[in-house]
Amino acid sequence: MTPFLSDDFLLHTETARQLYHFHAAPQPIIDYHCHLPPDQIAQNRQFENITQIWLYGDHYKWRAMRANGVNERFVTGDATDWEKFEKWAETVPYTVRNPLYHWTHLELRRYFGITELLNKTSARRIYDQCNALLQTPAYSVQGLLTKMNVKVVCTTDDPADSLEHHQAIANQGFSTQILPTFRPDKAMTPEAADYRQYLDKLGAAAGVNIQSYKDLQDALRQRHDFFAAQGGRLSDHGLEQLYAADYTEEEVAVIFDKARNEQLLSTLEVEQFKSAMLIFLAELDWQKGWTQQFHLGALRNTNARALRQLGPDTGWDSIGDFTQAQALSRFLDRLDSQDKLAKTILYNLNPADNDVFATLIGDFQDGSVAGKMQFGSGWWFLDQKDGMEKQLNALSNMGLLSRFVGMLTDSRSFLSFPRHEYFRRILCNLLGRDVENGELPAEELPWLGQLVENISYGNARDYFGFTPAAAPASTGELAAS
Structure with a gap:
C-alpha cells in the first residue's frame, strides 16, 4: 500500500517520478492570476x-x-x-x-x-x-511567499484602484514581484443599479469627469496607462460569455447616455454596449503588448436568499451552461481581421467546453508568438485532478501542450501555492505514463524534462515577459529537441 502524500504522491511510474523530482519540483512559481489582497502584502501582515x-x-x-x-x-x-x-x-x-x-x-x-x-x-x-x-x-505573508519560492504574483484590480499598495511593495524591495492586473468588469455593466456611482469613482481615479462614452474611454485609457506604469501587463474579464453584437459608435454613445441617466436599457442595448467595450479594451491590450484573459461560464449568485444575507462571493455560484463558441469566435475574428488581437488566454468553467476552447485557440494562432492563443488551466470547479487531466488532454489533442503557460492559484489565500505542486505532479504523471506505455519515446526523456520545466515556469516567464531571478538549474540533463 502506498503511503498517503508520500514524496511520490500522484506519481505512479518511475518516469513520472524522475520528471517531477528532477525537473518540476525545483522550479519557482509564477502565479499570474490570483485574488491575493495587495494591502496585506504591503503591510506584511x-x-x-x-x-x-x-x-x-x-x-x-x-x-x-x-x-x-x-x-x-x-x-x-x-x-x-x-x-x-x-x-x-x-x-x-x-x-x-x-x-x-x-x-x-x-x-x-x-x-x-x-x-x-x-x-x-x-x-x-x-x-x-x-x-x-x-x-x-x-x-508573515511576505515570508510565506518567499517560503514557497514565488517569484511573481499578479493580483486582480479594478481600474479605479489607486494601486498604492503595489507602489508600497515595490518601494520595499520585496524579492517577489507583485503586479496589478486590469479587471474592468464593473465598467462594462450599464444595466447595474450602481453604474452611475461607479462611473463617478472611476472618473475620480482618472481625473476625468465622465459624462459621455468618449469620457469613459478616456478614463479607462488613462487607468490602463497607469497600470502599465506600475508593471501591469495583463487584463482579465470575468463573464458568463463573450459579447459580439453589431453596433456603431453612435449607437453606443446613446446607450451610454441612457445608462448615465439611469434609464432602462433593452437586452440588445446591453449586449451592444458590452460588445463595444470588449473591443475597445482588447485594442488597449494589443497596443501595449499585454495579455488578455477571459474567464467564461460561471453562473453566479444562484441562491437569492443567501445573496441577500451574505452578499456575493460567499459560495453560491456554480458551473453555467452558456453557449460560448459563436460569439467568442466572432469577437476574436473582429480583432484578428484588424491585426489587433493581443495574446489571449481562454478559461472555461464548463468541462463540456474543453474541446471547443482547445480548438478555437488554434483558429487564431498567427505565428507571431509561440502559443499566442492559450487554453487556460483548469479553473475554479475544474482545478482538481480530474479537471486538470481533462484540460491537459484536450490541449494535447487539439494544440501544443509544450507551449502551455501552466498553472495559477486563482485564490485569495496565502496558503494556496501547493496547488502548483499538485498540478506539476499531475502533469508529470500523465507524461510519465505515456513513456512507460510506449506512447512517448524514452530516449526523449531529456526533452520531456525540458518541457516540464517550461510548463512549470519558463513558458509563463517568457510569454508574459517577466524578469524575475533566474530559475535554479535543473539537476537532470537538459536537451533541446
Whole structure:
C-alpha cells in the first residue's frame, strides 16, 4: 500500500517520478492570476491564527462545511476563530475524494510540517501548532511567499484602484514581484443599479469627469496607462460569455447616455454596449503588448436568499451552461481581421467546453508568438485532478501542450501555492505514463524534462515577459529537441 502524500504522491511510474523530482519540483512559481489582497502584502501582515489565513474568504471550504450540515454561524458568522476551525476539522474527513482533502493536508505539510491528519481529535493540536508558527517572522505573508519560492504574483484590480499598495511593495524591495492586473468588469455593466456611482469613482481615479462614452474611454485609457506604469501587463474579464453584437459608435454613445441617466436599457442595448467595450479594451491590450484573459461560464449568485444575507462571493455560484463558441469566435475574428488581437488566454468553467476552447485557440494562432492563443488551466470547479487531466488532454489533442503557460492559484489565500505542486505532479504523471506505455519515446526523456520545466515556469516567464531571478538549474540533463 502506498503511503498517503508520500514524496511520490500522484506519481505512479518511475518516469513520472524522475520528471517531477528532477525537473518540476525545483522550479519557482509564477502565479499570474490570483485574488491575493495587495494591502496585506504591503503591510506584511502577520495572521493571528490559522482560521484567519485559511478559512476567511475561502468559499471552497465554506461550501463543504454547509454540505456537511455546519450551521452558518461557524462558516461566515460570529463564532470564534477556534470554533470555526474546529468545525472545519470535523468536516475534513468527510471531504474524502474532494480536492479539499488533498489541498488541506498538502498545505499543512508544506507550510507547517504537519503530517497528522486533520480531524476532530487532532484539531486542537494542529490549531495550536500552526498558530505558534504564524507568530514568527518567517510566517508573515511576505515570508510565506518567499517560503514557497514565488517569484511573481499578479493580483486582480479594478481600474479605479489607486494601486498604492503595489507602489508600497515595490518601494520595499520585496524579492517577489507583485503586479496589478486590469479587471474592468464593473465598467462594462450599464444595466447595474450602481453604474452611475461607479462611473463617478472611476472618473475620480482618472481625473476625468465622465459624462459621455468618449469620457469613459478616456478614463479607462488613462487607468490602463497607469497600470502599465506600475508593471501591469495583463487584463482579465470575468463573464458568463463573450459579447459580439453589431453596433456603431453612435449607437453606443446613446446607450451610454441612457445608462448615465439611469434609464432602462433593452437586452440588445446591453449586449451592444458590452460588445463595444470588449473591443475597445482588447485594442488597449494589443497596443501595449499585454495579455488578455477571459474567464467564461460561471453562473453566479444562484441562491437569492443567501445573496441577500451574505452578499456575493460567499459560495453560491456554480458551473453555467452558456453557449460560448459563436460569439467568442466572432469577437476574436473582429480583432484578428484588424491585426489587433493581443495574446489571449481562454478559461472555461464548463468541462463540456474543453474541446471547443482547445480548438478555437488554434483558429487564431498567427505565428507571431509561440502559443499566442492559450487554453487556460483548469479553473475554479475544474482545478482538481480530474479537471486538470481533462484540460491537459484536450490541449494535447487539439494544440501544443509544450507551449502551455501552466498553472495559477486563482485564490485569495496565502496558503494556496501547493496547488502548483499538485498540478506539476499531475502533469508529470500523465507524461510519465505515456513513456512507460510506449506512447512517448524514452530516449526523449531529456526533452520531456525540458518541457516540464517550461510548463512549470519558463513558458509563463517568457510569454508574459517577466524578469524575475533566474530559475535554479535543473539537476537532470537538459536537451533541446
